[in-house]
Amino acid sequence: MGCDGGTIPKRHELVKGPKKVEKVDKNAALAARWKYCALSTEKLRRPIVTCDLGRLYNKDAVIEFLLDKSADRPNSEVVSHLRGIKDIKELNLTDNPAWEGERRNTKGDRYEDMHCAMFICPVVGLEMNGKHRFCFLRTCGCVFSDRALKEVKTEICHKCGDPFKxxxxxxxxxxxxxxxxxxxxxxxxRAKAKATKKSKKSKFAETVSKPSESKENPDSTETVFAEGKTSTENGEDRSQPAVPGPSGSSSSSKVVKPLAASGSLAESGSKRSIQSMEEKSETYKSLFTSHSSAKRTKAQTSNWVTHTPYHF
Known part of the structure; x- marks a missing residue:
């Protein structure tokens, strides 16, 4: 049966089958990875950075993502492994002298070579268009082709001279x-860095939690006395009888008391005033209340007693 006008349709014109899957040109997709940012899908422009996975980004796009990770972006899963600015490295690229940019074909009437890249290898001269394997160094960020690293084996960067492994x-x-x-x-x-950081924190906490060792006081002395002897405290002698033991015989008692050093010193069991020390200066003696300058006359003393009296 025909349609109007005597046309006879075919089966594929009347019956709709499944749509064919559009195939992406491999060369175009490969060139796009080297010309466009993996996050913003904009054209790569300096400064260009990369991550530990070797993807290329525009630095401003990565900074915008790190400042606001909650914003909806089409390619946010590409940079989900980025935690901060330390996870990216700025690349030290070499410009291609044969690349003229977009100014050459502004009208669209000239042939545009898609394989012409913005950057090249500084050693071999291969263009960074996706056809050749390129690597970068974590130490300095310089970019070289894999062929250059294989042909010229060295442990020093070809461009800046920094050593690398x-x-x-x-x-x-x-x-x-x-x-x-x-x-x-x-x-x-990252796991290794986290473990080392955790061990450093634990060591620091242990050092802080340890009690400080008590230092010996040079002014304190220990005196041990036998039976029937006297103990000295603040320059005064106090006699203590011997304590008898269980068998009835007298046993020696040991008494340990520090000497006080508040304005007076005890030497050989006798009290000695600071004001009588000839080796001390007059300025040092005036620091104590036993000095004559600290004593008040009768005219200076008050007739009443205050809460904290200062009279001698």
Missing amino acids: EEDLVVLNGTKEEVEKLRKIMEEK
Whole structure:
């Protein structure tokens, strides 16, 4: 049966089947990872930073995310592993002299080479367009191609001269297997740093909680007396009889008392005033109330008694 006008439709025009899955061009997707920010999907512009997983971001986009993580963003899961500004590293890139930018094709009437990249390897000269494997150093942030690191083996950076180790190399925009490997290394590194920080805190808490050792007082002395002898306290002699033991015989008693040093000193069991010490200066003697300058005359003393009287 035909339609109006004598046309005969075919089956695929009347019966709608499932939609075909749109296939993304691999080359275009690969080039987009090296030209656009992984977070904001804007074109990469200096300063360009990267994370421990080797993804490329615009620094301003990462800072905006760290300042407000609650905001809804389309690619927030890409930067979910970022905790702070210390988790990113600014890259030291080398400009490509053959790249003219967008000014060349402003009208859209000229051929635009998608494989022409903004940056190149400073050693070999390969363009950073996704066709070649590139790495960066955690120590200095310089970027090199994997071919340059294999051909010119060294432990010093080719660009800035800083020393580095093999574990400092991180692949940029690696495959899924390489990203998972980098994620495991990142988690192990963070767990190790957390354990060392926790051990340092525990050690600091132990040192603080330890009681301070009591220091010996140089003014205090110990005197031990036998039976029937006297003990000295504040320069005064006090006799104490011997205490008899259970067998009836007298046993020696030991008495330990410190000497006081408040304005008077005891030397050889006799009380000696500070004012009588010739080796002490007059200024030092005037500090004590036994000095003549501290005594009041009868005219200076009051006839009444206050709560805290100051009279001699």
